[in-house]
Amino acid sequence: MSATGIGAAVRRKEDLRFITGKGQYTDDISRPGETRAVFLRSPHAHAKIKRVDTKAAAAMPGVIAVLTGADLAQDKIGNLICGWMIHSKDGSPMKMAPHPAIAANKVCCVGDQVAVVIAETLAEGKDAAEKIKVDYEVLPAVVDAAKAQSAPAIHESAPKNTIYQWHLGDAKAVDAAIKSAKHVTRLDIVNNRLVPNAMEPRVAIAEYDSGTDNLTLWNTTQNPHVARLVISAFVGMAPEHKLRVIAPDVGGGFGSKIFIYPEEVVCLWAARLVGRPVKWTSDRSEAFVADAHGRDHITHAEMAFGEGGKITAIKVKTIANLGAYMSTFSSSVPTYLYATLLSGQYDIPAIYCEVDAVYTNTAPVDAYRGAGRPEATFVVERLVEVGAREEGMDPAELRRKNFIKTFPHQTPVIMNYDAGDYGASLKKALDLADVKGFDKRKRESERAGKLRGLGYSSYIEACGIAPSQAVGSLGCGVGLWESAEVRVNPTGSVEVLTGSHSHGQGHETTFAQLVSERLSIPIENVSVVHGDTDKVQFGMGTYGSRSGAVGMSAVVKALDKVEAKAKKVAAYMMEAAEGDIVFKDGKFTVAGTDKSVAWGDVTLNAYIAHKFAGSQLEPGLKEGAFYDPTNFTFPAGCHICEVEIDPETGNTEIVGWTAVDDFGTVVNPMIVEGQVHGGVAQGIGQALLESAIYNAEGQLVSGSFMDYTMPRAENLPSLKVDTTMTKCPSNPLGIKGCGEAGAIAAPAAVVNAITDAIGSEDLAMPATPPAVWAAIRKAAKMQKAA
Amino acid sequence: MYAFTYHRPTTVRQAVNLLAKNSEAKLLAGGHSLIPVMKLRLGSPGALIDMNKIEGLSGIELKGRSLVIGAMTRHGEVATSQVVKEALPALADLAGMIGDPAVRHRGTIGGAIAHNDPSADYPAAVLGLGATIITSKRRIEADEFFKGMFETALEPDEIITKVSFPLAKKAAYQKFKQPASGFALVGVFVSKRGADIRVAVTGAGASGAFRVTAFEEALKKRFSPKSIEGMTVPATGLNGDIHGSAEYRAHLIAVLARRALAAA
Numbered sequence A: 001m002s003a004t005g006i007g008a009a010v011r012r013k014e015d016l017r018f019i020t021g022k023g024q025y026t027d028d029i030s031r032p033g034e035t036r037a038v039f040l041r042s043p044h045a046h047a048k049i050k051r052v053d054t055k056a057a058a059a060m061p062g063v064i065a066v067l068t069g070a071d072l073a074q075d076k077i078g079n080l081i082c083g084w085m086i087h088s089k090d091g092s093p094m095k096m097a098p099h100p101a102i103a104a105n106k107v108c109c110v111g112d113q114v115a116v117v118i119a120e121t122l123a124e125g126k127d128a129a130e131k132i133k134v135d136y137e138v139l140p141a142v143v144d145a146a147k148a149q150s151a152p153a154i155h156e157s158a159p160k161n162t163i164y165q166w167h168l169g170d171a172k173a174v175d176a177a178i179k180s181a182k183h184v185t186r187l188d189i190v191n192n193r194l195v196p197n198a199m200e201p202r203v204a205i206a207e208y209d210s211g212t213d214n215l216t217l218w219n220t221t222q223n224p225h226v227a228r229l230v231i232s233a234f235v236g237m238a239p240e241h242k243l244r245v246i247a248p249d250v251g252g253g254f255g256s257k258i259f260i261y262p263e264e265v266v267c268l269w270a271a272r273l274v275g276r277p278v279k280w281t282s283d284r285s286e287a288f289v290a291d292a293h294g295r296d297h298i299t300h301a302e303m304a305f306g307e308g309g310k311i312t313a314i315k316v317k318t319i320a321n322l323g324a325y326m327s328t329f330s331s332s333v334p335t336y337l338y339a340t341l342l343s344g345q346y347d348i349p350a351i352y353c354e355v356d357a358v359y360t361n362t363a364p365v366d367a368y369r370g371a372g373r374p375e376a377t378f379v380v381e382r383l384v385e386v387g388a389r390e391e392g393m394d395p396a397e398l399r400r401k402n403f404i405k406t407f408p409h410q411t412p413v414i415m416n417y418d419a420g421d422y423g424a425s426l427k428k429a430l431d432l433a434d435v436k437g438f439d440k441r442k443r444e445s446e447r448a449g450k451l452r453g454l455g456y457s458s459y460i461e462a463c464g465i466a467p468s469q470a471v472g473s474l475g476c477g478v479g480l481w482e483s484a485e486v487r488v489n490p491t492g493s494v495e496v497l498t499g500s501h502s503h504g505q506g507h508e509t510t511f512a513q514l515v516s517e518r519l520s521i522p523i524e525n526v527s528v529v530h531g532d533t534d535k536v537q538f539g540m541g542t543y544g545s546r547s548g549a550v551g552m553s554a555v556v557k558a559l560d561k562v563e564a565k566a567k568k569v570a571a572y573m574m575e576a577a578e579g580d581i582v583f584k585d586g587k588f589t590v591a592g593t594d595k596s597v598a599w600g601d602v603t604l605n606a607y608i609a610h611k612f613a614g615s616q617l618e619p620g621l622k623e624g625a626f627y628d629p630t631n632f633t634f635p636a637g638c639h640i641c642e643v644e645i646d647p648e649t650g651n652t653e654i655v656g657w658t659a660v661d662d663f664g665t666v667v668n669p670m671i672v673e674g675q676v677h678g679g680v681a682q683g684i685g686q687a688l689l690e691s692a693i694y695n696a697e698g699q700l701v702s703g704s705f706m707d708y709t710m711p712r713a714e715n716l717p718s719l720k721v722d723t724t725m726t727k728c729p730s731n732p733l734g735i736k737g738c739g740e741a742g743a744i745a746a747p748a749a750v751v752n753a754i755t756d757a758i759g760s761e762d763l764a765m766p767a768t769p770p771a772v773w774a775a776i777r778k779a780a781k782m783q784k785a786a
Numbered sequence B: 001m002y003a004f005t006y007h008r009p010t011t012v013r014q015a016v017n018l019l020a021k022n023s024e025a026k027l028l029a030g031g032h033s034l035i036p037v038m039k040l041r042l043g044s045p046g047a048l049i050d051m052n053k054i055e056g057l058s059g060i061e062l063k064g065r066s067l068v069i070g071a072m073t074r075h076g077e078v079a080t081s082q083v084v085k086e087a088l089p090a091l092a093d094l095a096g097m098i099g100d101p102a103v104r105h106r107g108t109i110g111g112a113i114a115h116n117d118p119s120a121d122y123p124a125a126v127l128g129l130g131a132t133i134i135t136s137k138r139r140i141e142a143d144e145f146f147k148g149m150f151e152t153a154l155e156p157d158e159i160i161t162k163v164s165f166p167l168a169k170k171a172a173y174q175k176f177k178q179p180a181s182g183f184a185l186v187g188v189f190v191s192k193r194g195a196d197i198r199v200a201v202t203g204a205g206a207s208g209a210f211r212v213t214a215f216e217e218a219l220k221k222r223f224s225p226k227s228i229e230g231m232t233v234p235a236t237g238l239n240g241d242i243h244g245s246a247e248y249r250a251h252l253i254a255v256l257a258r259r260a261l262a263a264a
């Protein structure tokens, strides 16, 4: 391993500009003549729009235009779409209701766009927006997924508010297994709705050049090319070659910036109408209602056990709340990113899962860090833990018994696990967490009047998303390969253009580490270019822990081609046969001789082209590649959470956290550890603190940081983070991915620990102090009654 | 934020005159309650009267058996003041629990008391110690000052200039934070000064901070957690919201009161 190669904890190259305030986020960009867009949003969760009167607003100072849904329809701007087709059990396609970028006839959630003011300044825009008069006819709202199917339809095209009724697996086999089971564990689970809250809110700047008829969009997006494709091909804003999408520095996404949102569409449309650049910056209050939320499942789950704790089946029925409209990838999250992971780390012969996706009068729900896999892990790991408790078995032992031990392993729910060693991560985690000493610590807590509990989560995820053919057959509208281009300059420095997008992950460092190692050049001589459709040929963006496994694999492929070409150049330089050239340690050597040329000589010769004729070899050294993965990757591991609870207040303190993850090859251990920390913090946030709460009228009650609890440093213990390693056989570097693991593993570990401590399974997330206090009291009452 | 006119008087008298003349005006102290409301366009005072240039409104002084704190004294100054730590450590503790460092560097005791947020910490100490609010016009006893959520005995053109806290032999504050905002879900301040025993609660009351007289009575025998063991507070009239029901708050009052007594 070189000091800056794969496996080195290289300091992040991008951090200097981030921590010295030199980052260029979208809001830092200002275009000459820029105007500001201010959206008027619906205060009602569900209402007919009878009339929108913009006259008074249009007469306000600084107002350039006031535009409504009717104007948008007149200009034939297309609706937003969900790009993943899911078919119901009966073969019917999902019910995708129209989603205009500005509502024209009715609003379907609080925060729905009703009009937009384009003004000289933000303050003038806000003043004018208050002067727009809207006549609403308020309709009854439904916010709870459990009630959606018996509520009046929100969209005509979706009777019973049902988007699809999907299933996966073998119902008969599962029912038979449950019938003949020695024991069945049953749980009702709510996976709480979360607001992503990236540190940087969403921003869009659109500019139209009437001279060239080109539109440019600067946007806080995780995948600029997909944004361009959708806005062009579906929304019909401009032909693809006339639309440029730039994602500059982006300050966190967690999935919420994958999607194509109404605001950027409106900015593009308005920029062409008013002939000036249009900028919209979400404020925090807007972000709470206008960003896609995450999770929100209601689930009944059953796990059947045979002799000796052998798991024989899982049966799951989930209602997934997709909110008021179908966001870009919403349909895939509670289906192919969820049910396909219900086998967990276990050898389970039969699995059946039914999912009803429903509309409600709430913000749209889509992928959020982990997307479907945290929900699946929570179901499986709660069932396993509760099953062990009910059967009086050690939960670690029960897991060990059921682990998949041979690979490849075909689960009953599509996935084919390629490599892993689940026993190894469990063992290491048990040691690191000092589980042996737990009983003693528990007694000490008891002496201090506290309850102590231990919870495991042996999670698995499917990352490296994903083989295009496979996802195509499951309904995905795009391929999920990645592209890369390696441009070598005459002086030997390198630019890597990648379709992956970094919004905090550190690609400028990790991708450069790969090149530095492969070409034996200093890491400073490598720069990574991403986030601009005019620079990078194409890309599918960053989500689903795919940038290492898929994005870097494309770079490897391009580097292979660069090396092959460079060998040809070296062969001409040394008048040797191409087949005799060996490239090692940055030198090209004629095998068996001491004749060699250095990297820089070869790159220069590739460009000056003096040693070969045009008929022999093309000058230059620049290669591109598209890499389509052969399988998903399967990061897995074991997290152990230890909690201490104050029974008088119900307050939970996380006193120990151990994470042992198998991410395959680790490119930069420091960055990976950071990703684990962030993921675990978000998972603890979901388990203890965070909850998007709507009241019956559809108002988001927890719509600010005064009421929505983000995890803070004081909520987190010092984390013990370690890894085990089985290389991923499905990509050249052996990478599995690490970006989501913490958020996937953590919630189950926390809830398993708390329920262990309080001796009751009747506890929903977030396990706030009053919730834990009430659970303790309820359990005590039931014990008394019994 | 809507437009407003800005005034910066240098004396209390000037500030009072400006207030009297302009019914739409608001005093600006640390701005940490007022400015957020204005930024969200939920409040739109026509004028702000900034008190930050008025001399003599800030400072901490021990006067006989009282600790006198100027209205413009920041929470951070109270939290770290050696004088407060020695004379009334419970008050320094309380100030140190308010918000985060940025809030404590700007927010003032006068602002906090005048604002009377039902979840603010200071009202518990003012009531729990039987402090006296000194204004541009008069002296107001703590028990007469708080008049319900965001309401006080202050007249429209009255300015708090000082708060005088009598020193207590025993005092302590226990705060259970609302996890998102960091304000008090429930805060309980207990004190004993001769025969005067006080138990004051913030965060829980639907109309702001209040005293728990049943506890105070029980504590007259002995100022100890044992004296209120098993006693409860009725949930009626208490706040219930997404962060905790009225029952939970009632329960916390008793728990925190016992803990405060143990710490005092």
Ligand SMILES: Cc1cc2nc3c(=O)[nH]c(=O)nc-3n(C[C@H](O)[C@H](O)[C@H](O)COP(=O)(O)OP(=O)(O)OC[C@H]3O[C@@H](n4cnc5c(N)ncnc54)[C@H](O)[C@@H]3O)c2cc1C
Binding pocket: B026, B027, B028, B029, B030, B031, B032, B033, B034, B035, B036, B071, B072, B097, B098, B099, B100, B103, B106, B107, B108, B109, B110, B111, B112, B113, B114, B115, B117, B119, B120, B121, B122, B154, B158, B159, B160, B161, B181, B182, B183, B184
């Ligand atoms: C993020 C955050 C967290 C917070 N956390 C807490 C917390 O945990 N606990 C807590 O108790 N508070 C908390 N606060 C509130 C904080 O303590 C405020 O500073 C305080 O409530 C108001 O004081 P101020 O000096 O900022 O007043 P300002 O905001 O300037 O004024 C508030 C009101 O009081 C009036 N006023 C101000 N001074 C006087 C005076 N001398 N005479 C008469 N009227 C006056 C003003 O006109 C205004 O109406 C928090 C605030 C923020 C922003």
